[in-house]
Amino acid sequence: xxxxTLDSAPTLGALYGRALLTARSGGHTLPDRTLELVNVTIxxxxxxxxAHVCGFRVGxxxxxxxxxxxxxxxxxxxxTDREFPLPAPGMVHLRNVITQxxxxxxxxxxxxxxxxxxxxxxxxxxxxxxVSEVGLPDEEAVWHSRSTYFVRGAKAxxxxxxxxxxxxxxxxxxxxxxxxxxxxxxxxxxAVSGDVxxxxxxxxxxxxxxxxxxxxxxMWSKARVLAALAGRTDGAVTVDAVxxxxxxxxxxxxxxxxxxxxxxxxxxxxxxxxxxxxxxxxPA
Amino acid sequence: xxSPRRAAVVGANRIPFARSNGAYARASNQDMLTAALDGLVxxxxxxxxxxxxxxxxxxxxxxxxxxxTREAVLGSRLSAATPTYDVQxxxxxxxxxxxxxxxxxxxxxxxxGIAGGVDTTSDAPIAVNDDLREVLLEANRAKSTAxxxxxxxxxxxxxxVPEIPANREPRTGMAMGEHAxxxxxxxxxxxxxxxxxxxxxxxxxxxxxxxGFFDDLMTPFLGLTKDNNLRGDSTVEKLGKLKxxxxxxxxxxxxxxxxxxxxxxLTDGAATVLLASDEWAAERGLPVLAHLVDAETAxxxxxxxxxxxxxxxxYAVPRLLxxxxxxxxxxxxxxxxxxxxxxxxxxxxAWESPQFCKERLGLDAPLGSIDRGKLNVHGSSLAAGHxxxxxxxxxxxxxxxxxxxxxxxxxxxxxxxxxxxxxxxILEA
Numbered sequence: 001x002x003x004x005t006l007d008s009a010p011t012l013g014a015l016y017g018r019a020l021l022t023a024r025s026g027g028h029t030l031p032d033r034t035l036e037l038v039n040v041t042i043x044x045x046x047x048x049x050x051a052h053v054c055g056f057r058v059g060x061x062x063x064x065x066x067x068x069x070x071x072x073x074x075x076x077x078x079x080t081d082r083e084f085p086l087p088a089p090g091m092v093h094l095r096n097v098i099t100q101x102x103x104x105x106x107x108x109x110x111x112x113x114x115x116x117x118x119x120x121x122x123x124x125x126x127x128x129x130x131v132s133e134v135g136l137p138d139e140e141a142v143w144h145s146r147s148t149y150f151v152r153g154a155k156a157x158x159x160x161x162x163x164x165x166x167x168x169x170x171x172x173x174x175x176x177x178x179x180x181x182x183x184x185x186x187x188x189x190x191a192v193s194g195d196v197x198x199x200x201x202x203x204x205x206x207x208x209x210x211x212x213x214x215x216x217x218x219m220w221s222k223a224r225v226l227a228a229l230a231g232r233t234d235g236a237v238t239v240d241a242v243x244x245x246x247x248x249x250x251x252x253x254x255x256x257x258x259x260x261x262x263x264x265x266x267x268x269x270x271x272x273x274x275x276x277x278x279x280x281x282x283p284a
Numbered sequence: 285x286x287s288p289r290r291a292a293v294v295g296a297n298r299i300p301f302a303r304s305n306g307a308y309a310r311a312s313n314q315d316m317l318t319a320a321l322d323g324l325v326x327x328x329x330x331x332x333x334x335x336x337x338x339x340x341x342x343x344x345x346x347x348x349x350x351x352x353t354r355e356a357v358l359g360s361r362l363s364a365a366t367p368t369y370d371v372q373x374x375x376x377x378x379x380x381x382x383x384x385x386x387x388x389x390x391x392x393x394x395x396x397g398i399a400g401g402v403d404t405t406s407d408a409p410i411a412v413n414d415d416l417r418e419v420l421l422e423a424n425r426a427k428s429t430a431x432x433x434x435x436x437x438x439x440x441x442x443x444x445v446p447e448i449p450a451n452r453e454p455r456t457g458m459a460m461g462e463h464a465x466x467x468x469x470x471x472x473x474x475x476x477x478x479x480x481x482x483x484x485x486x487x488x489x490x491x492x493x494x495x496g497f498f499d500d501l502m503t504p505f506l507g508l509t510k511d512n513n514l515r516g517d518s519t520v521e522k523l524g525k526l527k528x529x530x531x532x533x534x535x536x537x538x539x540x541x542x543x544x545x546x547x548x549x550l551t552d553g554a555a556t557v558l559l560a561s562d563e564w565a566a567e568r569g570l571p572v573l574a575h576l577v578d579a580e581t582a583x584x585x586x587x588x589x590x591x592x593x594x595x596x597x598x599y600a601v602p603r604l605l606x607x608x609x610x611x612x613x614x615x616x617x618x619x620x621x622x623x624x625x626x627x628x629x630x631x632x633x634a635w636e637s638p639q640f641c642k643e644r645l646g647l648d649a650p651l652g653s654i655d656r657g658k659l660n661v662h663g664s665s666l667a668a669g670h671x672x673x674x675x676x677x678x679x680x681x682x683x684x685x686x687x688x689x690x691x692x693x694x695x696x697x698x699x700x701x702x703x704x705x706x707x708x709x710i711l712e713a
Contacts, residue, residue, distance in 0.1 A: 052414065174466060175534040176588055178457040184442075228455070232588065254534055257588050264588075
């Protein structure tokens with residue numbers, strides 16, 4: 001797959017605008033190219049802002065979900081391209097798996113690569129994986145992420161293949177955390193991530209896209225759960241999360257956690273016990 | 285190595301405890317701690333005396349009160365040459381302060397010291413919300429006027445909503461009462477048992493006041509001469525009419541047993557206790573009420589583990605007993621802090637449980653039950669109220685005087701604290 005190196009990170013606001021304005025011609029195949037950013041330097045203030053919004057501590061290491069901030073603009077660049085087979089507006093994040101060999105440090109000159117693969121049919125539409133890697137120049141990437149996005153009603157030629165088994169956390173029936181998720185968490189996460197998707201910042205827009213109302217970013221929920229497991233998820237780990245149902249904001253959410261023999265299980269549920277997010281942490 | 289000497293509890297002074305936003309609504313932590321100290325100075329003739337140390341603390345503390353105890357001492361009649369430091373171990377603060385003073389006395393580093401604690405939920409520090417704080421800090425960091433203006437341009441009306449401190453665990457988002465409700469449900473602590481313990485606490489405290497027990501342990505403050513949470517006519521029937529206020533998160537509402545009656549109210553107040561070597565007390569002709577023999581602290585994982593927030597004392601006590609070659613029954617008096625009636629009952633149930641004692645404490649046999657007639661005989665926090673950091677400095681002298689009036693004996697103190705911690709100690713005379 002050829003690699004296209006960009007000069008700078010694309011601006012997400014502009015990409016969303018383009019996504020909304022571009023008529024959906026849409027190709028049938030995924031773009032055969034990897035987008036790359038080199039010499040990405042991390043702004044410590046941006047990491048601190050991100051940490052504050054997600055509940056991570058501020059330190060010299062990047063939170064395990066932070067490199068997604070670097071990869072996401074490239075994902076959007078790929079997905080808002082006129083030839084991309086699925087429309088970006090209304091895409092739903094189904095699953096995100098991150099494997100990290102070791103934490104990246106603030107100050108590392110990073111290389112970020114993103115490509116799309118596995119465009120397949122879904123019982124109610126189509127889905128695609130955006131694969132991201134982050135690492136230091138001239139060595140194997142140490143941070144790998146696979147985000148699965150779904151578009152209702154879209155079509156894909158390939159039949160749905162058997163997906164890798166989803167995380168299946170086993171947690172007790174007593175919550176370990178009760179979160180009061182504020183109504184502005186979408187706006188605040190948008191400010192630190194650049195992910196200004198209207199479903200997170202505007203109730204009317206969210207309804208226009210078929211959501212019950214404003215919802216939290218899935219990757220915020222995942223980050224917040226991992227922040228709650230601070231000090232227990234170090235080393236080389238894989239954190240696998242499925243986003244089962246949108247977390248409306250403002251709302252209360254209940255966190256359930258349990259230690260397993262070599263990792264952690266977690267579930268984020270609504271007051272009525274509906275799963276928002278299921279997550280496992282396992283050795284990489 | 286010669287065994288260290290034991291610190292003596294000589295006496296104490298506290299101000300009556302007041303329900304939040306009532307009698308002490310306008311008094312600060314420093315006001316109350318200074319009042320408690322000055323009462324102690326007056327009682328024991330310590331004017332211009334230099335103490336080895338004064339150690340105290342508060343749980344809810346203004347940032348300007350970084351040197352709270354030192355400021356209180358400077359404003360008191362003690363010698364200004366008395367060094368101080370602040371401690372903070374949530375509801376364990378007052379007892380921990382007494383342990384720290386006792387340890388220095390035991391090692392011969394000081395001859396006399398004062399331990400204390402104070403808290404106000406009326407004059408609580410209110411913080412600006414994080415967004416506004418960041419804007420103001422950014423403006424403060426700006427080096428030019430233009431930089432300040434640029435930073436302040438980030439001000440939004442929504443940022444003016446203040447943050448009021450809440451009695452919540454930061455890592456779980458649950459109020460202490462919600463945590464306690466989970467523990468109560470886990471141990472099947474019944475509503476009636478909680479209300480019985482509560483009524484007894486009020487009745488015992490009222491009897492102690494009537495008997496003049498607190499006459500040499502307290503000085504009036506701002507019009508109060510006794511704790512204004514006290515309801516001497518409290519009964520199980522009256523308590524039984526109250527509606528539950530704390531519910532176990534994610535659990536069944538039917539499990540709710542905890543009311544405003546069988547939970548401690550938010551309270552303002554301060555307490556101090558005078559500790560010294562036997563020699564120091566003898567030179568001044570002062571009594572030794574009891575000695576602080578030993579102490580232990582423990583902590584539990586209530587965040588991701590499956591232990592209750594307030595159950596740490598259940599772990600601390602057996603370690604303390606083993607080190608001192610004692611059983612749970614070797615005591616004449618027990619002072620178990622009544623954060624909630626259910627907390628006391630859950631702790632006792634844990635010690636009686638063969639399963640808990642084996643699986644959690646690694647013991648072959650349960651610690652067993654205690655003679656309930658020896659528990660909190662002069663009332664405890666449910667009746668007196670619970671200004672967080674002051675409670676330990678209320679309990680130590682209460683137990684010391686109880687043992688002294690008994691003509692000797694041994695007493696156990698057990699205090700649970702936020703953050704899943706517990707502080708326990710043995711007094712003896």
